Amino acid sequence: MAAPCLGMVVRSMWQFRNINRTSTTLLKGIRHFSSSGECSCAVKLKYETHKPASQWKLYGAVCLQRLPVVSQDPNPIEQKFVDIMQQMELERSRLSDHELRLLEDAERMSRKQEEDYDSDDEDLVNQEIVTAQDDEDAWEQKLKRFQPTGRANGAAGEDPSSLDRCLSDSLVLLVQQEVGKEKVWLLPQLQWTTGETLRQTAERALASLPGTDLKARFLGNSPCGVYKFKFPKGVQTESCVGAKVFFFKALLSSGTNPTSEKGAFVWVKKSELKGYLKPDYLRQADRFILGL
Numbered sequence: 001m002a003a004p005c006l007g008m009v010v011r012s013m014w015q016f017r018n019i020n021r022t023s024t025t026l027l028k029g030i031r032h033f034s035s036s037g038e039c040s041c042a043v044k045l046k047y048e049t050h051k052p053a054s055q056w057k058l059y060g061a062v063c064l065q066r067l068p069v070v071s072q073d074p075n076p077i078e079q080k081f082v083d084i085m086q087q088m089e090l091e092r093s094r095l096s097d098h099e100l101r102l103l104e105d106a107e108r109m110s111r112k113q114e115e116d117y118d119s120d121d122e123d124l125v126n127q128e129i130v131t132a133q134d135d136e137d138a139w140e141q142k143l144k145r146f147q148p149t150g151r152a153n154g155a156a157g158e159d160p161s162s163l164d165r166c167l168s169d170s171l172v173l174l175v176q177q178e179v180g181k182e183k184v185w186l187l188p189q190l191q192w193t194t195g196e197t198l199r200q201t202a203e204r205a206l207a208s209l210p211g212t213d214l215k216a217r218f219l220g221n222s223p224c225g226v227y228k229f230k231f232p233k234g235v236q237t238e239s240c241v242g243a244k245v246f247f248f249k250a251l252l253s254s255g256t257n258p259t260s261e262k263g264a265f266v267w268v269k270k271s272e273l274k275g276y277l278k279p280d281y282l283r284q285a286d287r288f289i290l291g292l
Helices: 002-028 035-049 076-092 097-112 132-145 198-207 270-275 279-285
Strands: 056-066 171-179 182-186 189-191 215-218 225-230 242-254 265-268
Touching: 056 198, 056 215, 097 132, 171 270, 189 198, 198 215, 198 242, 225 279, 265 270, 270 279
Parallel strands: 056 242
Antiparallel strands: 056 171, 056 189, 171 182, 171 265, 215 242, 225 242
């Protein structure tokens, strides 16, 4: 009886030892939770709550473009093609009513010069006859009195603050703003405020321009470019060293020339931007401004 009892005792101890090993192995793959984890979460939450503010101010800017009003002048190849098409159309077309009148008048004049001409045969006896040539002479005099407006600049001439200049080119609106103690030319911009999107900031920048009533269609909700710059040394503080400007593209729908201080607004072509913008600013703006 002693041998079977001893065997049962040894077998029980062996099974107990294997159970402990298995439990230890399983516990190695289990994440342990303790009060120290709760403390680390609290510390992290406290850090995020008291996270220092960014040293960069955020701005929303609008790149407002006025598309061409009239088509551009054709180049020599295009002009040659137009002349060929007009000549082909003239050769293949039928006579117009005016051209038929000219032929009828010429035929009537030839009949009058014949010896056997009888005026009683004409339907327009005792009536004043206005020939097609008379109409052409009147139209010619009227054309000489007509003075067309300049096609390239309209009535604006070369005034850069006029919206009616360079009608065959695309123009971009620039405004003059103070950065520190210096006045610089920029795309219209305003500082971002909490609770609004950057596009709303750009829309507010356009709407806040004094003396203007510009309506525009914004092209999307994502910025088309970004520019980062530092403020002058006299303006920098420990909490703010510079600004990040996010640009949004917009097309002019309607509007009038600004009536505020002269020289505060200009409408310029892409080729004229280098005369107004700083080199670094121009390098960023040149990436998304299209010279249509």
